[in-house]
Amino acid sequence: MTIDIDTLAKEALELLKELISIPSLSEEEDKTADAIAKWLSGFGVVVQRQYNNIYAFNKHYNKSKPNLLLNSHHDTVKPNSAYTKDPFNPHIENGKLYGLGSNDAGGALCSLLATFVHFYEREDLSHNIIMAATAEEEDAGEKSLSALLPILPKIDVAIVGEPTEMQLAIAEKGLIVYDGKVLGTPSHAAHPNDDSAIYKTAEVLQWFENYEFEKVSEVLGPVKITVTQISAGSQHNVVPAHVDLVIDTRVNDCYTNKEIDEILQKETPCQLIPRSLNKDSSSIAIEHPLVQSGIALGRKTYGSPTLSDQAKLSCQSLKLGPGYSPRSHSADEFIYVDEVIEGVGLYINILEGFFKS
Template sequence: MAIQELTNDAISLLKQLIETQSFSTEEDQTALHIEAWLKRYEVDYKRTKNNVWAVNKYFDKSKPTLLLNSHHDTVKPNSAYTKDPFKAIVEDGKLYGLGSNDAGGCLVSLIATFTYFYNQENLKYNLVLVASAEEENSGPDGLNSMLKIIPNVNVAIVGEPTLMNLAVAEKGLVVFDAKVMGTPSHAAHPNDNNCIYNSIKVLQWFKDFKFEKGSEALGDVKLTVTQIKAGTQHNAVPADVDLVIDVRVNDAYTNTEIAQILQEKSPCDSITPRSLRLNSSSIPMDHPLVIAGIEIGRTTYGSPTLSDQAVLSCPSLKLGPGDSTRSHSADEFIYLNEIEEGIKIYIELLNRVIA
C-alpha cells in the first residue's frame, strides 16, 4: 500500500474532523468520518458509543497485542481565535483548525499506519486501533471504557503531539479537595481561630513540602495549590476555607501512595482525593519500541502532560506528530509535513518491531 496515498487521505480526513464539531461527549459525527475511512479501506471495524475500533485482519490470540490509540474529541475553542476554529485552513504549509494538533494529526497518522499493516500476515504483534472519545474531559465513555471490550493489550502507543520523539514516561494526576477549619464569628468580635488566618500556615506548608522520591524521566512530584475559597460576606468570619490541590505524580509513586502521604502529613483538617485512577505511565527503556525509536534517531523524554496513557496499566509510549505547546492554543495548527513525517516514522518504527 502506497504511503503517499495514505498520507494524502489522512490529511483529507483531518480536514473533515476539523470541520466537524466534536467536543467531549459530542463526538458522534467525527466517529462517522472515521468509520467512512475504515469502510473505504475495507477494514472490519466496530463502534462502541463514540469509540471506533478495529483489530488487524490476521489477529492471533497467541501473540502479544499492541494498541494504537488517539482521540477525536476536542476542547472548546478559546476567545483568542482569529481564524474560524471549525474551518480547515491551509496557509504556508500549516493546517489550522480546532483539534488539528491535539490530537487530530496524531489520530489520522495512526489510522493510516494501522491501515498500512491491516492486511499483513505473520506480524509478531496483533494490532488494535482505538479512535477514542472523551479524552479531554477524562470522561467515563472514553478509552477507559474500552479496555474490557477490546482484546487484552500488552503495550500501547498513545498518539499525542510529541514532535515524534518518545515520551517514555508521563506524569499522573491527583486533585485533592482540602478544608481548613476555624470558628465562625462576627467580624467585629475577637476571634483567635479565624480559618482564613489558619490557612496561611497550611498554604506555606504546601508551598514548602517536597516528596522524597524523584524520577530520572519525570523529575519530582509537583504539588500546586490552584484554588482557594472562603466566606460569603464582609462582616462574617467563615467556618472553613476550601482549597484545591493539583498534584502531578511521577513514576516513583502510585496515586494511592500520594494520597496516603498527604492525608498523614498535611496540616489540613481534611484532604480528600477526587480520583486515584489517573496514574503515571512509563515504558522500560529496553522495550523493543523504545530501542527501535532510538535507532531511527528519536530522542526520549518524560512528559508532564496527561493523556489517555493514564488509564492504561500496560507499558505505554506517547508518540505523535505536532507540538504539545500548540495544544489548546488560539489558532491551533499542525504542519502538513509533520503528518507526512509522522506516518513514515510510525511505519518505520513498527516495521522494526512487529513486521
C-alpha cells in the first residue's frame, strides 16, 4: 500500500486533532493509546501494546539488521490556570492548531507515526524501524519508555520526537534534582541565635549563584545549577532547625551525573540528596549519517537544554521534531499546521538519506 506524503501529512494532522480532544495526563493515557493503535491498524500495521505504550516493527523486520527507534510520547502535563481556550478543543485559528499537547509532543508524535507508515512495507531499508508511542514521559513514570526498552531488541540509533523546529538537537543536557538542607540551631525568636538556618541559607544561595564547573561543552555550554524551591519554618516565633531547598542541575556532556554528584557533595555548603542519577546527558556524533542527512537538507545542529526520553536511551540519539520548545507547557499551547505538514516531509527525507548512506 503506497500513500503519498501529502496524504500522510493530512492524516497525521487529523490524528493530532483527535489526540488533543482526549485528555491524556501522565498515567491516564489509555484512551490516546487506543486511538494511536487504531490509527496504525487502519494502515495495516501490526500493533503491540505494553501498558499505554504502543509499539510496532516494520513489516519486513530482519534480525540481522541494526535497529532504528522512532519515539515520542502521547501524555501531557496538566493544563495551567492561565489557559483562555479549552485545552481539549482542537481548533485552528490563523494557521495555528490549538490544544494541550499539540506542541509537546503531539506534532512530533503524529509526524513520526506518519513517517513510520510511509516506510512500513519497504524491503530495501538498511535498518529495521521500531515505532514507539510511549506514555508517562512528563512525570518520568515507571510505565514509560523505560519499561518498554527491556522488551525491545537492542536499539542502535534513535530519533526522539520533541519540538525542535525540525533542527537537529545533537546533544541534550542531563538532569539531577537535589533535595538540599541547610542546618542550624532551632530557638525561640526572642533569644539570640548565631546559628540560624535561615540566615545561613543566604550564604548557601549565593554559593549556588556563583559556583561554576570547570568544563564547558562546545554544544551544550556550562553546567547550570538553579535553586528552584525553598521552604522553612512553622510559626512566627520559632527559628527553624533547617531550611529545605530544591536544586535543579542541568548537566552538559563533559560530565556524567555521577561525576557532578561527587563534586557537589564535596563542595556544596549544605546537605544534598539526589533524587536520581540516571538522567545523564545524551548525544549523537555530528558525523553520524543520520545527522549528516539532516545537514544536507539544510538543517542546523544545536544543543538542547531540556530533558526528554533521550535520557533513558543508551544508544546515540537525535532529538528532532516540529514545533517550538518554549511553547511547551504554556497557556493556550499551539503548533502551526504547516509545521506538522513540513515535519512529515522532513522526517521522511532525512531517513531516505540515512538509509542510502
